Amino acid sequence: MSGQSLTLSQHAGTIVEDWAGDKETFHVPWGKVMMWIFLVSDTFIFSCFLVGYMKVRRTTTEPWPYPSEVFALELFGVNIPLILIAIMTFILITSSGTMALAVRAAQHNDKKNVFILMAITAAFGASFVGMQAFEWSKLIAEGVRPWGNPWGAPQFGSVFFMVTGFHGLHVSCGVIYLLVIATKILKGHYDKKGDYSIVEITGLYWHFVDLVWVFIFAFFYLW
Amino acid sequence: MAYIPLADQDEDLHDHPHSFITKYVWSQDHKVIAIQYGSTAIAVGLVGLVLSLLMRLQLGYPDSFAFIDPADYYQFVTMHGMIMVVYLLTALFLGGFGNYLIPLQIGARDMVFPFLNMLSYWFFLLSCIILMASFFVPGGPTGAGWTLYPPQSITGGTPGSEGGIVLMLASLAVFIIAFTMGGLNYVTTVLQARTRGMTLMRMPLSVWGIFVATILGLFAFPALFVASVMMFFDKMIGTSFFLPAIVSLGESLDHTGGSPVLFQHLFWFFGHPEVYIVALPAFGLVSDVLSCHARKNIFGYRMMVWAIIAIGGLSFIVWAHHMYVSGMNPYFGFFFAFTTLIIAVPTAIKVYNWVLTLWEGNIRLTVPMLFACGFIFTFIHGGLTGIFLGNVTVDLPLSDSYFVIAHFHMVMGVSPVLVLYAAIYHWFPKATGKMFNVTMGKIHFWATFFGTYAIYLPMHYIGLLGVPRRYYAIGTTDFIPESAQALNANITLAAIWVALFQVVFLVNIIWSLWKGKKSDPNPWEATTLEWFTHEHPPGHGNWGPELPTVYRWAYEYSVPGVKQDFVPQNMPAEEVETEDGSPYKGHDE
Numbered sequence: 122m123s124g125q126s127l128t129l130s131q132h133a134g135t136i137v138e139d140w141a142g143d144k145e146t147f148h149v150p151w152g153k154v155m156m157w158i159f160l161v162s163d164t165f166i167f168s169c170f171l172v173g174y175m176k177v178r179r180t181t182t183e184p185w186p187y188p189s190e191v192f193a194l195e196l197f198g199v200n201i202p203l204i205l206i207a208i209m210t211f212i213l214i215t216s217s218g219t220m221a222l223a224v225r226a227a228q229h230n231d232k233k234n235v236f237i238l239m240a241i242t243a244a245f246g247a248s249f250v251g252m253q254a255f256e257w258s259k260l261i262a263e264g265v266r267p268w269g270n271p272w273g274a275p276q277f278g279s280v281f282f283m284v285t286g287f288h289g290l291h292v293s294c295g296v297i298y299l300l301v302i303a304t305k306i307l308k309g310h311y312d313k314k315g316d317y318s319i320v321e322i323t324g325l326y327w328h329f330v331d332l333v334w335v336f337i338f339a340f341f342y343l344w
Numbered sequence: 345m346a347y348i349p350l351a352d353q354d355e356d357l358h359d360h361p362h363s364f365i366t367k368y369v370w371s372q373d374h375k376v377i378a379i380q381y382g383s384t385a386i387a388v389g390l391v392g393l394v395l396s397l398l399m400r401l402q403l404g405y406p407d408s409f410a411f412i413d414p415a416d417y418y419q420f421v422t423m424h425g426m427i428m429v430v431y432l433l434t435a436l437f438l439g440g441f442g443n444y445l446i447p448l449q450i451g452a453r454d455m456v457f458p459f460l461n462m463l464s465y466w467f468f469l470l471s472c473i474i475l476m477a478s479f480f481v482p483g484g485p486t487g488a489g490w491t492l493y494p495p496q497s498i499t500g501g502t503p504g505s506e507g508g509i510v511l512m513l514a515s516l517a518v519f520i521i522a523f524t525m526g527g528l529n530y531v532t533t534v535l536q537a538r539t540r541g542m543t544l545m546r547m548p549l550s551v552w553g554i555f556v557a558t559i560l561g562l563f564a565f566p567a568l569f570v571a572s573v574m575m576f577f578d579k580m581i582g583t584s585f586f587l588p589a590i591v592s593l594g595e596s597l598d599h600t601g602g603s604p605v606l607f608q609h610l611f612w613f614f615g616h617p618e619v620y621i622v623a624l625p626a627f628g629l630v631s632d633v634l635s636c637h638a639r640k641n642i643f644g645y646r647m648m649v650w651a652i653i654a655i656g657g658l659s660f661i662v663w664a665h666h667m668y669v670s671g672m673n674p675y676f677g678f679f680f681a682f683t684t685l686i687i688a689v690p691t692a693i694k695v696y697n698w699v700l701t702l703w704e705g706n707i708r709l710t711v712p713m714l715f716a717c718g719f720i721f722t723f724i725h726g727g728l729t730g731i732f733l734g735n736v737t738v739d740l741p742l743s744d745s746y747f748v749i750a751h752f753h754m755v756m757g758v759s760p761v762l763v764l765y766a767a768i769y770h771w772f773p774k775a776t777g778k779m780f781n782v783t784m785g786k787i788h789f790w791a792t793f794f795g796t797y798a799i800y801l802p803m804h805y806i807g808l809l810g811v812p813r814r815y816y817a818i819g820t821t822d823f824i825p826e827s828a829q830a831l832n833a834n835i836t837l838a839a840i841w842v843a844l845f846q847v848v849f850l851v852n853i854i855w856s857l858w859k860g861k862k863s864d865p866n867p868w869e870a871t872t873l874e875w876f877t878h879e880h881p882p883g884h885g886n887w888g889p890e891l892p893t894v895y896r897w898a899y900e901y902s903v904p905g906v907k908q909d910f911v912p913q914n915m916p917a918e919e920v921e922t923e924d925g926s927p928y929k930g931h932d933e
Contacts, residue, residue, distance in 0.1 A: 143542050173574060
């Protein structure tokens with residue numbers, strides 16, 4: 122097709138032909154394809170949770186608590202809204218960066234750095250979960266329960282514990298997943314085949330968990 | 345990081361099981377898992393069948409059976425529905441046939457992730473055990489109707505609102521985890537593990553149907569999962585996701601501001617694709633059976649594939665046609681009626697193509713073929729009533745009547761089950777190496793086919809009279825003539841008749857497994873890869889030392905000028921004998 126530009130339908134035709142070739146549809150290891158499909162499926166779960174949240178926020182008859190005040194923290198005598206959640210978000214986004222570096226190290230077969238970077242990523246993840254535990258205990262101490270809270274709609278607490286809990290569970294699983302894979306890498310489990318694509322697959326999961334957090338942050342804390 | 349496609353990797357990467365336990369119990373072989381899935385699903389399905397008989401006894405002869413009280417009746421209705429839709433049909437089509445056929449028909453040695461596949465079965469078994477356990481908890485299983493609508497499913501007064509509903513939700517959540525583990529395998533295997541020459545557009549329609557249905561499942565079950573989790577919290581820790589301020593049994597409950605309609609939306613966002621999760625594999629399997637036994641290529645293969653994909657896509661935007669009377673905004677009805685009627689187009693294309701496949705075919709009326717032809721009848725009947733119910737104004741008076749029951753039993757009860765029988769009879773010789781008894785198979789077909797019509801045709805009429813569904817007994821009302829009760833008794837007799845003849849099927853299968861004649865490796869003279877395995881029945885790894893190579897599509901039957909009336913997918917063109925000795929060129933070579 123040198124020099125010729127394809128029409129849209131020709132483009133569509135070549136895409137179908139590429140996908141429909143024999144042996145495989147995507148020229149990547151099957152694990153990566155499987156992870157992508159799982160993540161799309163998981164997206165549907167989080168979407169349903171968030172849609173459910175938006176719906177009950179519309180139907181509830183009591184006022185919705187004001188997130189900036191609920192999630193404020195007093196630091197050095199100053200009351201700063203959303204400060205903890207800002208730090209948590211910053212940490213999680215940073216962990217995505219270290220994960221990306223780990224993937225690059227894996228592409229260079231740099232086992233030691235893969236291990237270090239994945240361990241750092243896991244540490245960031247663990248500290249995220251730790252801060253979430255702190256946030257939960259603070260709210261519980263202030264009287265927030267899944268069935269009610271001092272400031273208004275009981276659904277506030279229900280959604281908060283359910284959605285952040287489900288996300289926190291994902292982060293915790295991710296931390297374990299990262300540590301398992303990092304240890305296996307260090308022990309040379311993947312050296313025989315020389316295939317380190319597992320780091321990239323783990324990375325996909327980790328970036329997904331971070332991305333979901335951005336949506337939870339936007340829809341729950343900022344709205 | 346040299347990456348090699350699965351089809352080009354060496355065979356020694358696979359582990360061979362040695363002991364009995366790893367071979368048949370904790371097996372990672374897709375064929376064994378398929379049989380495990382299939383037999384568990386059928387066993388649970390038999391419970392569902394018995395429950396339906398108990399319901400029919402009550403409906404046909406009210407006041408005659410002291411051991412069925414209203415609470416029992418609602419529990420039977422609920423468990424029958426959930427068992428049949430989720431634990432029988434979904435599990436048997438995808439866990440059973442998906443597992444068995446995908447690797448064999450695309451030329452793979454196994455699923456891409458056998459360990460996960462094994463876990464999938466054991467989680468499925470666990471979900472069945474949890475479901476069955478609900479029969480034995482105080483209060484019994486839930487009697488909320490298979491749709492489990494809140495508030496009544498979790499408020500007092502509904503049978504099973506103590507423990508039964510909790511176990512139901514737990515069982516569903518475990519089932520969804522099991523399905524996800526299996527489903528990821530099915531989709532990835534179809535995408536990444538095809539053999540040399542097996543392009544997507546050469547795949548048998550069975551694989552296409554199972555493949556698209558699995559994608560639907562992976563995107564639809566999350567909604568049910570979320571709904572289950574939220575309802576679980578409403579029930580167990582007093583959240584108010586689905587419960588508004590409500591007075592139950594004279595007491596105002598501690599809930600406020602929840603949305604019962606939200607549950608219905610989540611449920612049907614799963615529930616409607618679920619119809620096609622069951623129907624699409626049936627469409628695929630029946631296409632292969634029809635084409636093979638009519639000795640004719642499937643009519644409009646590409647159109648069939650695109651119709652499967654189109655139905656799959658559309659099935660995600662029709663869900664609220666189950667909710668015309670739910671109290672949602674009436675304008676939604678306009679949109680959902682429109683999309684519902686559009687989905688009739690690709691579905692009708694498929695029906696026309698099946699009929700045109702039969703047209704001037706060299707039809708062999710074998711047992712699988714009888715069931716496949718029976719499916720065309722029941723599916724057309726069930727599909728036509730769907731057009732009535734898809735229109736808002738026609739649906740309103742028919743909603744929650746026996747007309748609805750008749751419709752969905754014809755379209756997603758009887759039709760998929762007929763395909764299941766067709767498929768079981770068709771692949772039984774391959775899976776077991778034995779032939780079933782043909783006479784018993786034919787008795788089974790004719791009794792089942794006419795019996796189901798005797799059950800469901802009168803139900804349409806009873807529904808038009810206005811008899812509501814889910815009632816323990818019709819009682820006496822002005823608008824329902826007494827003859828309706830006489831029909832009800834007849835339906836019950838027909839149901840007992842049909843159930844009795846399913847015993848013929850079970851006896852046939854078990855007896856043939858034990859004492860059946862040895863079958864030919866390819867008794868139906870079919871073209872697809874699974875009939876050309878190294879061993880018969882196929883052993884671990886499926887293909888011996890070398891993966892098969894595919895040269896053409898799966899429907900090369902009765903090709904003019906070719907001596908044999910079928911050309912296998914894996915037969916090189918040079919080996920095909922033509923009548924005048926001229927070189928042969930297949931459909932898409």
